[in-house]
Amino acid sequence: MKKLVGAALLGQSGGPTSVINASAAGVFLESLKHDEITEIYGAQHGIKGILDENFYDIRKEDVEELERLKYTPSSAIGSVRYKLKDYKKDPTDYNKLLEIFKKYNIRYFFYNGGNDSMDTCLKISKFMKTAGWEMRVVGVPKTIDNDLAGIDHSPGYGSAAKYVATSIMELYLDATVYNTQQFIIVEVMGRNAGWLTAAAALASVGGVKPDLMYLPETPFDMDKFYNQVGELLKTGKSVFVVVSEGIKTAEGKYIPEYETEIARDAFGHANLGGTASVLANHVGEKFGVKTRAIEFSLLQRSAAHIASQTDINEAFKVGQIAVKKAINGTTNKFVGIQRVPGDKYKVKYPLLPLKIVANAERKVPLEWILPDGQGLTQDFIDYALPLIQGETKLEKVNGLPRFAKLNKVLAPKK
Amino acid sequence: MKKLVGAALLGQSGGPTSVINASAAGVFLESLKHDEITEIYGAQHGIKGILDENFYDIRKEDVEELERLKYTPSSAIGSVRYKLKDYKKDPTDYNKLLEIFKKYNIRYFFYNGGNDSMDTCLKISKFMKTAGWEMRVVGVPKTIDNDLAGIDHSPGYGSAAKYVATSIMELYLDATVYNTQQFIIVEVMGRNAGWLTAAAALASVGGVKPDLMYLPETPFDMDKFYNQVGELLKTGKSVFVVVSEGIKTAEGKYIPEYETEIARDAFGHANLGGTASVLANHVGEKFGVKTRAIEFSLLQRSAAHIASQTDINEAFKVGQIAVKKAINGTTNKFVGIQRVPGDKYKVKYPLLPLKIVANAERKVPLEWILPDGQGLTQDFIDYALPLIQGETKLEKVNGLPRFAKLNKVLAPKK
Numbered sequence: 136m137k138k139l140v141g142a143a144l145l146g147q148s149g150g151p152t153s154v155i156n157a158s159a160a161g162v163f164l165e166s167l168k169h170d171e172i173t174e175i176y177g178a179q180h181g182i183k184g185i186l187d188e189n190f191y192d193i194r195k196e197d198v199e200e201l202e203r204l205k206y207t208p209s210s211a212i213g214s215v216r217y218k219l220k221d222y223k224k225d226p227t228d229y230n231k232l233l234e235i236f237k238k239y240n241i242r243y244f245f246y247n248g249g250n251d252s253m254d255t256c257l258k259i260s261k262f263m264k265t266a267g268w269e270m271r272v273v274g275v276p277k278t279i280d281n282d283l284a285g286i287d288h289s290p291g292y293g294s295a296a297k298y299v300a301t302s303i304m305e306l307y308l309d310a311t312v313y314n315t316q317q318f319i320i321v322e323v324m325g326r327n328a329g330w331l332t333a334a335a336a337l338a339s340v341g342g343v344k345p346d347l348m349y350l351p352e353t354p355f356d357m358d359k360f361y362n363q364v365g366e367l368l369k370t371g372k373s374v375f376v377v378v379s380e381g382i383k384t385a386e387g388k389y390i391p392e393y394e395t396e397i398a399r400d401a402f403g404h405a406n407l408g409g410t411a412s413v414l415a416n417h418v419g420e421k422f423g424v425k426t427r428a429i430e431f432s433l434l435q436r437s438a439a440h441i442a443s444q445t446d447i448n449e450a451f452k453v454g455q456i457a458v459k460k461a462i463n464g465t466t467n468k469f470v471g472i473q474r475v476p477g478d479k480y481k482v483k484y485p486l487l488p489l490k491i492v493a494n495a496e497r498k499v500p501l502e503w504i505l506p507d508g509q510g511l512t513q514d515f516i517d518y519a520l521p522l523i524q525g526e527t528k529l530e531k532v533n534g535l536p537r538f539a540k541l542n543k544v545l546a547p548k549k
Numbered sequence: 550m551k552k553l554v555g556a557a558l559l560g561q562s563g564g565p566t567s568v569i570n571a572s573a574a575g576v577f578l579e580s581l582k583h584d585e586i587t588e589i590y591g592a593q594h595g596i597k598g599i600l601d602e603n604f605y606d607i608r609k610e611d612v613e614e615l616e617r618l619k620y621t622p623s624s625a626i627g628s629v630r631y632k633l634k635d636y637k638k639d640p641t642d643y644n645k646l647l648e649i650f651k652k653y654n655i656r657y658f659f660y661n662g663g664n665d666s667m668d669t670c671l672k673i674s675k676f677m678k679t680a681g682w683e684m685r686v687v688g689v690p691k692t693i694d695n696d697l698a699g700i701d702h703s704p705g706y707g708s709a710a711k712y713v714a715t716s717i718m719e720l721y722l723d724a725t726v727y728n729t730q731q732f733i734i735v736e737v738m739g740r741n742a743g744w745l746t747a748a749a750a751l752a753s754v755g756g757v758k759p760d761l762m763y764l765p766e767t768p769f770d771m772d773k774f775y776n777q778v779g780e781l782l783k784t785g786k787s788v789f790v791v792v793s794e795g796i797k798t799a800e801g802k803y804i805p806e807y808e809t810e811i812a813r814d815a816f817g818h819a820n821l822g823g824t825a826s827v828l829a830n831h832v833g834e835k836f837g838v839k840t841r842a843i844e845f846s847l848l849q850r851s852a853a854h855i856a857s858q859t860d861i862n863e864a865f866k867v868g869q870i871a872v873k874k875a876i877n878g879t880t881n882k883f884v885g886i887q888r889v890p891g892d893k894y895k896v897k898y899p900l901l902p903l904k905i906v907a908n909a910e911r912k913v914p915l916e917w918i919l920p921d922g923q924g925l926t927q928d929f930i931d932y933a934l935p936l937i938q939g940e941t942k943l944e945k946v947n948g949l950p951r952f953a954k955l956n957k958v959l960a961p962k963k
Contacts, residue, residue, distance in 0.1 A: 151723050180728040209722035216727070300949055301854050308623035308952065309565050309851035313630070314594040319847075341949035432843045433733075437723035440715050441854055443948065523948040534857065534937040535714055535755040538722070 139269060141242025142174035143458070144190070146181040147210040148217075148248035148255070149278070152291030153298075153442040154450035156211045156539065158247050158275050160204035161454020163193050169462050172243060176546060181215035181246070182255060186231055188548050190239070195544040203539035205447055206529035208439035211541055219255050222262050229262045236263070238549045242270045243461050247454070249278040249289075253469055254493035260467040271461040274469030274489055275453050279436045281330035284495035285487050286471040290453055291436070293446030293522035296334035298438045299323055299431065300523060303338040303345065306429065307375055317373040318364070318418050318426040322411035324435055325379045327351055328498045331435065332379035336511040337519055346374050347508035351381035352499050355390065360414075361421060363508065368422055376508075380410050390414060440536055444525025449482065456484045480521035553683065555656025556588035557872070558604070560595040561624040562631075562662035562669070566705030567712075567856040568864035569691050570625045570953065572661050574618035575868020576689065577607050583876050586657060590960060595629035595660070596669060600645055602962050604653070609958040617953035619861055620943035622853035625955055633669050636676050643676045650677070652963045656684045659871050663692040663703075667883055668907035674881040685875040688883030688903055689867050693850045695744035698909035699901050700885040704867055705850075707860030707936035710748035712852045713737055713845065714937060717752040717759065720843065721789055731787040732778065732832050732840040736825035738849055739793045741765055742912045745849065746793035750925040751933055760788050761922035765795035766913050769804065774828075775835060777922060782836055790922075794824050804828060854950055858939025863896065870898045894935035 143166045147155055159177070166175045175193035178184035191212055193201070204211055222229045235241070246256045253274045260272035276283050281292035303321065310319040323332040329350025336348065346367055349355055367374045384393050390410040415428035453470040460470070471487040474480070503515040530537040557580045561569055573591070580589045589607035592598035605626055607615070618625055636643045649655070660670045667688045674686040690697050695706035717735065724733040737746040743764025750762065760781055763769055781788045798807050804824040829842035867884040874884070882900040889895040917929040944951040 151726050183728055207722070208719050210726045213728060214726045216729075297948060302848060302852070304950060304952070305622050305851040305853055306847050308621070309847045312565050312624045312628045314597055314627060315630075337949070340947050341952070342954065427847070429846045429848070430844070433720055433723045433841070434716060434843070434848070437719040438716070439719055520947060525948065526945060531940060533754050533934060534711060534939065535751070536718060538718070538755070540756065 138171055139242050139271065140171050140173060141240040142176055143172045143243035143245065144176045144178060144185070144241045145245045145247065146178040146185060147212055147214050148181040148246060148252040149214060150436060151209040151214060152277050152279050152436050153208045153294040153439040154291055154447050155209070155247060155277050156204040156207045157447045157450035158277060158290060158454035159211060160201055161451040162245050162275065162458055163201050164198070165455040165458035169458070171462055173240070174546070176239070176241070177212035180213040182217045182219065183215045184213065185235060186228065188235055190546040191541070192544050192546040195542050200539045200541055203530070203537065205451055206439060206442070206527055207538040208437040211539060218251055219258050222258060232259065233263065233266050233268055236268055236270065243458070244270060244272045245275055245454070245457050245461070247275040247277055249276070249280070250283060250492060250494050250496065253489050256469065257467070257489040257493045260489065271464070271466040273457040273461045273465060275457050276469055276471070276492065277450065279331055280325055280328050282328035282496050282498065283492050284497045285491040287474045287482065288472060288522055290446060290450035292330060294439070294442035295331055295435050296337065296519055297443045297523035298435050298441050299331060299334040300337035300341070301441055302431065303335045303377065304341045304343045307338070307343040307345070310375055310427070311373045316368065316371060316424055318368070318415065318422070318424045319373065320376040320378060320411045320415050320426070320428050322378055322380050322409055322428065322430045324431065325351060326381040327496060329379045330499055332377060333499055333511050333515055334519060335377040336515060337523065339510070340516065340520060344510065345377045347376045348510050349378045349382045349508050350499055350504055351379045351383060352501060352504055354385040355382040357384065359507070364418055365422060368424060378410055378414065382410060439527065440529060442527040442529070443523045444527055445522060447527060452484060460486055552585055553656050553685065554585050554587060555654040556590055557586045557657035557659065558590045558592060558599070558655045559659045559661065560592040560599060561626055561628050562595040562660060562666040563628060563692070564850060565623040565628060566691055566693050566850050567622045567708040567853040568705055568861050569661060570618040570621045570623070571861045571864035572689050572691060572704060572868035573625060574615055575865040576659050576872055577615050578612070579869040579872035581612070583872070585876055587654070588960070590653070590655070591626035594627040596631045596633065597629045598627065599649060600642065602649055604960040605955070606958050606960040609956050614953045614955055617944070617951065619865055620853060620856070620941055621952040622851040625953060632665055633672050636672060643673070646673065647677065647680050647682055650682055650684065657872070657875050658684060658686045659689055659868070659875070661689040661691055661868070663690070663694070664697060664906060664908050664910065667903050670883065671881070671903040671907045674903065685878070685880040687871040687875045687879060689871050690883055690885070690906070691864065693745055694739055694742050696742035696910045696912065697906050698911045699905040701888045701896065702886060702936055704860060704864035706744060708853070708856035709745055709849050710751065710933055711857045711937035712849050712855050713745055713748040714751035714755070715855060716845065717749045717791065718755045718757045721752070721757040721759070724789055724841070725787045730782065730785060730838055732782070732829065732836070732838045733787065734790040734792060734825045734829050734840070734842050736792055736794050736823055736842065736844045738845065739765065740795040741910060743793045744913055746791060747913055747925050747929055748933060749791040750929060751937065753924070754930065754934060758924065759791045761790045762924050763792045763796045763922050764913055764918055765793045765797060766915060766918055768799040769796040771798065773921070775832070778832055779836060782838060792824055792828065796824060853941065854943060856941040856943070857937045858941055859936060861941060866898060874900055
């Protein structure tokens, strides 16, 4: 393979995770090791930063701080939600990218994100090839949703799953403490895939089993739900429910949407709120029980203090491998994670075609979901438990996390 | 002091904290060391469990599990919200208690809770003295609200404060990641005292300063708030606000109450929701900015995985000292925490009269609160920072917390 000399560029895209910066650390620290890489840039806010030529000069950062990125949540150089158009329909952005890549001699492009970001990689890779600009484009996967196709699991999922399972254990102890009955409902992220909600089932390994759990993979039957809750309330005990934000009725309506229509018909006004709070309000009205709706909200994707060290290591690794492989000639691929069969958890990192992940969506297998909100099978537990192992090595100063502090020096515009 | 031989009884009361069980561990493990203590009982659901004679036999527990109580959140033997009446008005409960104390020869009574629980201790102590039943009653303080009078701080506060400060750091990194503007508002517990909301200011030690912070100690001026938010939004940056659930207008109305009236007048229906979500909705409508309201809800008082080891140690100590001092003749007191003056953080545990804490409420000193939501003074940081030091020694199994598992054997009724 011919040596390709030029600048490397990393972009971060989409919703943050606790370990997206661990992948950045992998890309940056590995890039520092290779003579082929002349400059190391971090795009401010992903594609947006590239189009605006806002590049952080990563060589101006302390290596110690780059190491700390492993334990720092969110997207240190800024994220973006920006979907490139089809270049056959509108090549404006692509021509601009080509011009900038040439100007800064960018020969290595790494993009860290979910399905959309892999699609961005694919489009850029194709366009640059057609345009005759030699470069290596490698995707680095991430998402707490764990919905990327073609891989065993996504970096970011393990840490979010550890947060969910731990918090469910703690909340359950709190919520069932009184001698009076309560209805507690927890809402977990995941618009279409229930992986993160399923992680609540891991709490059972620690001795806590939610009474009911609902994933978006199966239709949510409102009447059945009320009946089940009603039966559970008859025991006199508190009832603890976990729902995905994305559960839908058989007609394909999200709960707040569905309820809004009902409410509008009945009272002439909309019932605002998330899935959990809508259901909690209704259970309260129907059964006269004290209710509490809890949303994990942004906490579940940013709680780096309880990240899985397994996840951190893997996130770092996919970044590192992206650079190593690109140096060796790989392009138009993303770094996958595959589980090596055997008793002990072990993974390998194959390079996979971008098109298998771009815009695809992997859901929880239906055979892992028990009927009637009864939780997940042992197969799911066996799958997910290894991903939450290991405690983060996040350093603490003054009793608080010592996250990375970057200098964020913008490279002079050319 | 004459030796008093008999059973010891612990009750847990009020809202849970991450370390209330650490105090239980202190009471139980210390009680095991003293010959004077014949039986060790844990009341199921506090006073309620006493009146129902539901006593867990703590001698039937493994010492190892009692040690693990130090790291287990919530109230392991069950909590209650039950306020004893004035015995001059209605002595029913007290006569029942006397009968039960005699029947089980309960000579040591420890009650772990907040202001109300100290009031319960005071009433029981007085009544038993009048009734001629010799016993030692010692209160053990706890509350995440940190509003107990007469002491430097309450067990439970340090851990909740550590959770708040850490989560604010993490959320801030997440919430400010995009190139698009957002309005994020976080709601922290504390109906009348703003100590826990103030803990968000500790995040500044870690480099994160919320744009605006509002405590219930000062009246909340809605118009001023909108003006301030409007000014901040003009900078183009995301705006990050922290509010106490208990902030009130100058007329003494909580925000959801106040807004409900406004909404009722305007649209004929109530605007439900917590303080943060009400304010977020209004900011969204007024400024057309994307908003997100986050409630820490029960997480802030149950997140034992991020408890402060300083807090755990102190909570254990107040339980331990309660027993030691009771054995030595102390009664009608509670175990306080006082800071020893000097450069290094150090506390002592004086026995204090119950009446100074019963039904009193200690608020954040006004001189520590900066005007116009600008946060807290350095005096507050100096006060609170030592309380969040030290990482919990909570054991993990399978990547999940290994909380105490009690046998919970009920003592036979007499």
